[in-house]
Amino acid sequence: MVTKQIKDSPDDADLTRSDSLAREIFSEIANKWAFLIIESLGERTLRFSELRNKVEGISHKMLTQNLRMLERNGLVERKVHPTVPPRVEYTLTEAGRALRATVDGMCAWTQRYFGHIEASRHRFDA
Amino acid sequence: MVTKQIKDSPDDADLTRSDSLAREIFSEIANKWAFLIIESLGERTLRFSELRNKVEGISHKMLTQNLRMLERNGLVERKVHPTVPPRVEYTLTEAGRALRATVDGMCAWTQRYFGHIEASRHRFDA
């Protein structure tokens, strides 16, 4: 997908259009906070403040910003309860859960190659 | 992994250490250029300039910077041919190929939910 480049089929224009759009989507979503939020959300639905605690290190601003982005792209659903104080809950959509599966893969990968990476770093830094 | 937080087993310290280190690794690698490079590399080995063409939009600087990072973490191998002009080739290591599998998953995901995302964006922007 992202790396495809030479085509000669008649529907050239459409393919390159969807291809560049795909890359744009990819670029927007492939950032660490988005992934950490998706991971944290998991199967459950969480409030803003719960997320804030769970995704440790994230600032209020980054959290809202990324949640808006994820909502816009249809990965999370935002549910506002008009109570006082307000209560806002976030849940992964089906698309979000599908993406989470691949993010889980990355997490598993990190676990698996943990030692390899540490060793490689030491070698490199010498 | 990344979202785990409460533990009470005796080896607490080790777990939280490896956990935070895992998050650090995750954060370093989860950026769009790294992913696009890994995708572009695929099974083949490519020269610097070939990568530069293939990962369209990337600058000379970002490419070297990310390649160094990936090399340091043991995801790509860098092979210098001492010819003139120099010839430098990059290849995914086994760890790199394993990660590529999950990145492929993300690409497939993008293809799959392409329409869903576009639709959601339109709804949101209105």
Place this chain on the structure above:
DNA sequence: CCGAATCCACAACGATACTG
């Protein structure tokens, strides 16, 4: 051809303060 270093514009981010 590849890489490192410099410079600099501008985007990202954190902190803070204010609203419903």
Place this chain on the structure above:
DNA sequence: CAGTATCGTTGTGGATTCGG
């Protein structure tokens, strides 16, 4: 509690240049 806006700082990334 959740969200928006503003501001000041830091950092990111492109352009360019020089060096192997």
